[in-house]
Amino acid sequence: MVIKTLPVPSTKPPGNNPLASKRRPLHSLSASCPPDNRLEQHHLPDAADLRRMCIITKTDLNRIYDNLDRRQRDKDAVRQEIERKKEMADRSAQITKQWPNTIIGARERKIEMKKIRDQEDEDKRKVVDLEEEKLAAERRREHIEKAKQLQYYQTDRVRTFHSALLFTEVLKERDLQLEMKKRIEKMRETDENEEHQRYQEAQNEFYKAEQEKMERKLKDQENLAKYHRAQMDQRKSQFVQEKQQDLKEGDEYRRLAEQYSLEQFELDRFKKLTQKDVKSMYDKALEDKRTVKQMEEALDEEEDDELRVYAEAKKKMARLRREKEVQAHQEKQEARDHMIGYLGSLQKRAESDNDAQIFRAQAQREAKELREKQEKFEKQQKMQESIRKHRFETTKRREVEREMEEREDVEIRRKKAEADRLFLLYQQEKDKQRHEDALVTSQYHLKQAQERKDRQRDMKASELEEVLLDKHMNEVEKQQYQDYTGRVIAYMDENGRNTYPMRRAVADEVQRFDQLNQGINKAESQTNENGEKKPGSQDKKSLEETKKHLGFQWDIPNK
Template sequence: GARERKLELKKIRDQEEEERKKVLDLEEEKLAAERRREQIEKAKQLQYYETDRVRTFHSALLLTEVLKERDLQIEMKKRIEQMRQTDENEERQRYQEAQNEFYKTEQEKIENKAKDRANLAKYHLAQMDQRKTQHIQEKQKDQQEGDEYRRLAEQYALEQLELEHFKKVTQKDTKTMYDKVLDDKQKIKQMEQQIDEEEDDELRVYAEAKKKIARLRREKELQAHQEKQEVRDHMIGYLGSLQKRAEADNDTQIFRARAQKEAKDLRDEQEKLEKQQKMRESITKHRFETMKRHEAEREMEEREDAEMRRKKAESDRLFLLYQQEKEKQRIQDAQVTAEFHLKQAQERKDRQRDLKASEMDEIQMDRHMNEVEKQQYQDYTGRVISYMEENGRNTYPMKRVVTDEIKRFDQLNHAYKKTDTPINGNGEKKPGSQDKKTLDETKKHLGFQWDIPNK
């Protein structure tokens, strides 16, 4: 029995717990519904504030605040003007002190600039004197170097004259010796001829005479060689004395420069010939390589042209097949499009008939919504204008905006009355209700932007 009572009590507790949970769920559901309703109302209110007429009214409200702010600024400006008049003397005194300080500073700057210009002028004059002295010294130095060059030139000319005189004397002695050698040879030749004539008579005398002639020839040649060697030694000694004297007088540079110039000319000529030879070899090699490269390029171009012609023929064939398939597809697409257009035309007719049937219901609903929105707008603007008047604002801009909006509401209601005409028994509207342009404009005023298809 105790076990059954415990089970019964546990069952009762579970039922109570279940009932309490159901109550909590209902309360939470009601709270969530209330929160959703508040959020929806808030969203509707925000959406209402974003409408053109409410935004225009808010612009007028902002203008009212701006006018109030402007009045406050004017009052503040008056107070500032009064404060400025009281502090004008102090401001004038501070300005005078600042101006005096500025003039003093500018005067000091002018004096410092004058001192700097004077110092700069002195520095420029010192530089001019220094350059003038340097120019005089350079001119004197150039004149001394010119005198030295003239002295060296005169000395060189005298030495050239002495060298020419020595060459003439040497040439004269050489010519005399050469003439003497020729006379000796002529005498030897005459003797040989005389010996030849006496050859048949005395062979022994001929042999002795021939030996004598050979001895005389060797003696003459030896004497001539000794004389030439003496002349050469004399010339070398004289030239050596001239060279030593030239080196003593610092004129060796002229002879050395001439020798260097001749050696340089010889080297330049040799280098020029070598360069010309290398250039000819390079030109020949370049011509051969160019001809070989041109031949390879020509063969490659011929292969590329053949490959291009083959590819072009293949592409033309593929393009022809593509055009045939494209034309076939175009015919099929045209048939499908024609069927689709017919279907669309039929659907458009059905939609137009349905729109005409529901148009009167929409007009009645729009008229009712316009009345509700008008009443809502009047309530909202009335509360705001009353609050602004209580706080001392100029409400003329807001009242003017509200008046214009009420006129537009009335004009819209009048338009609804014109379009609110019944449909006759044939399903056609009376002539006054068939003004398509006026009906479209009314829908645009209400915010509807769709276009009704024409019949």
């Protein structure tokens, strides 16, 4: 048996306490630990409270420990299983690694074979690339040679030679054209004879054709005359027929005119009868109109009587209106007279009040003038007092300012003397520094003069090298030019061209080469003479002149 001490249970009801619901299963784990609800206390010999103790078996305790360590045991079991499977997989891989009849082995063989094929392809590509590179280099060399050749062709002397070559071709073309011209003239003479013969034959044929044409024309004229005579006969017969037709139509027109005149007479007679009827109807209408007018006049007379009555009533109303207006005017006049009398009485009363107001105003004005005089006197007294005070303060301030100015003058003279002393020291230091700078500058200028002489010597040497190089290049160009022109002239001679312009151009260019070589030799000799000249008194004199030109008018001490 194992004894465990438990915490004191809470006296609160377990309904709202979540811990109580968690503790309840712990009490239910042991059947031998019923809750003790007795009020008396029982203590063990070691003063332990039995109500705070619970007795459980070893099985229950082991089960509790198992429940607590179950998660860790599960993790350990899973890890051990993973390690076991991994170890088995590694062992299996080691065993099957060398087997040739497995999928992995076949894959490895394929990979190895693919690597071998890739390596062979790479070697082939390298060989092809090397060949292509050689071919590209050869093409590049050809292009460079072609570019050099084109560039050589663009030089002045080669262009001059090509101009002579073109002139040679032109001469050859001119000879060919002259020969062609002679052939053409010969052919033209032959053609003229043949043409004259053909012209004679054509002329004879033309005369024959013209004669046949005249004969056909005469026949056509005879046929036309016959046709015209037939037409004249036809027109005569047609004229007779038309004349007879006109006579018939004239008779018909005359008959129709007589019929029209008869119908017109009947129509006029009918119009006259109709006019009489219209006149009678018009007279009747006028009679009716006069009757209506008489009736309207009677009605107008009746209306005039009514209007006269209305006019009399209107006049009466106007008379009454005028009487009312006169009465209203009289009433207004009476009211105006009453108002004028009232205003007159008010004016008289106001005049009596004005006298009293004038007296009061005079008294007030006199009092005001007296008060203003008193204020003016007091103001003048205050102003005089302030003027005296200001004069005293101004005098005192001027004395103080004069004393301050005297002290400032003394201080300024002292500072000026100190500044003059410092300026004198500064000028002395400046003169000393200027002298040192002049020494440094003179040394630097001498060094520059020596460096200039060295540069001139180097330039002369480089000029000599350039002259020699130009001479060599001139010889090479001359030889190259002669080779090229010789081959071209030989080819033209073989083809029967006139090579005189080309030989003339080559001779001129060779002469220019010789002149250029003479100039180069002359420049070389001058350069050698200048380079072999030894330094002497002239150099010393030039150095002294250089010093003077640089502004060194004083003697430089030798240290």
